[in-house]
Amino acid sequence: MKMQAAVMTAVSNPLEIREVDLAEPKANEVLVKIKATAVCHSDLNTLIDPTTPIPQVLGHEGAGVVVAIGPNVTTCAPGDEVALSWVPYCGTCAFCRAGKVNLCESAFGPMFAGTLLDGTSRLSMDGGPCYHMSLLSTFAEYTVVPEMSCVRMPKGMDMVSASMIGCGVATGYGAAVRAAKVTAGSSVAVFGIGGVGINAIQGARIAGAAEIIACDIKDDNLETAKKFGATHVVNSREVADPVEEIRQLTEGLGVEYAIDCTGSTAVGRMAWLSARKGATVVVIGAYPADAELKLPAGGFHRLGKILRGSFYGDVNPFDDFPKIARLYMEGRYDLDSLVIKRIRLADINEAFDAFHDPTAKNTGRYIVVFD
Numbered sequence: 001m002k003m004q005a006a007v008m009t010a011v012s013n014p015l016e017i018r019e020v021d022l023a024e025p026k027a028n029e030v031l032v033k034i035k036a037t038a039v040c041h042s043d044l045n046t047l048i049d050p051t052t053p054i055p056q057v058l059g060h061e062g063a064g065v066v067v068a069i070g071p072n073v074t075t076c077a078p079g080d081e082v083a084l085s086w087v088p089y090c091g092t093c094a095f096c097r098a099g100k101v102n103l104c105e106s107a108f109g110p111m112f113a114g115t116l117l118d119g120t121s122r123l124s125m126d127g128g129p130c131y132h133m134s135l136l137s138t139f140a141e142y143t144v145v146p147e148m149s150c151v152r153m154p155k156g157m158d159m160v161s162a163s164m165i166g167c168g169v170a171t172g173y174g175a176a177v178r179a180a181k182v183t184a185g186s187s188v189a190v191f192g193i194g195g196v197g198i199n200a201i202q203g204a205r206i207a208g209a210a211e212i213i214a215c216d217i218k219d220d221n222l223e224t225a226k227k228f229g230a231t232h233v234v235n236s237r238e239v240a241d242p243v244e245e246i247r248q249l250t251e252g253l254g255v256e257y258a259i260d261c262t263g264s265t266a267v268g269r270m271a272w273l274s275a276r277k278g279a280t281v282v283v284i285g286a287y288p289a290d291a292e293l294k295l296p297a298g299g300f301h302r303l304g305k306i307l308r309g310s311f312y313g314d315v316n317p318f319d320d321f322p323k324i325a326r327l328y329m330e331g332r333y334d335l336d337s338l339v340i341k342r343i344r345l346a347d348i349n350e351a352f353d354a355f356h357d358p359t360a361k362n363t364g365r366y367i368v369v370f371d
């Protein structure tokens, strides 16, 4: 079929709204009509990356309705409303067998090649090849995606809200609920209040944390954090010693859970030092490939602390996405306040321009809404 899509045609250029051809879903694939798609910083990272196969239809946060299914699809049917996951898992590898489906590597080869799981593309443009982003390519009226990317939403779930679940929301929520396993009545510090951090705050709140300390360098983000459940805020640029500040808020002990969403090893060190003995420290932000994390090692064994990384918030999309949707529908999880602005596909570059504006809010999302 022919459809409109926002296409990356050259590195760092504005996306072009073009007519793109979309082939039928093959085995274990699903044709989805996109209802809403959120614009994430990872879309910008893909746009400025010279290794991105082009032309490519960007977009990896979306929700829509199943229109058709390919052979062997059993988990969804036409008419189902779904939120999309960019980490479809195989179910049979060593990681999947161990229950760590977020660590399944089956999607990464195709992801970097810009194809679907079988190594081929369903997209073409002007008679030539066109590539998929993160197996989803949601900046389009329709998309063909792996069955394991389609997570059925509860009946009545709002599609704009659902469109955000599959990336920053799940990652942040999962960092607190799945990776850190925050317990009721506990103390939590979240470092870096962006699209992931704001949801780590919400995850900690849902888990029943009594004390949630948001740490960031922007007062704007810290004010937003309070609306989402932070009980205390620390502007690490304005206080002399953020670690000391956090200790003072926790009877001199430090927090029981620290979550670093920044991608900065200097902040990772801060998170480690802010955590008390026996605490769990989760690194969810991506450190640069060649970075080294330096921590004081003397007496390390006596601290009994756990330092762990988490990819995709340790979530299982089929378990956690519907849970987040139900929490939203019960009024317990705020997705509405994450929407910065609803725009049309034709105006999608406005969302990319906002990434370059240092004063723009970075906790929420521009959402492209289709009629």
Ligand SMILES: [Zn+2]
Residues within 6 Å of the ligand: 040, 041, 042, 043, 060, 061, 167, 168
């Ligand atoms: Zn994203």
Ligand SMILES: [Zn+2]
Residues within 6 Å of the ligand: 089, 090, 091, 092, 093, 094, 095, 096, 097, 104, 105, 106
């Ligand atoms: Zn697997």
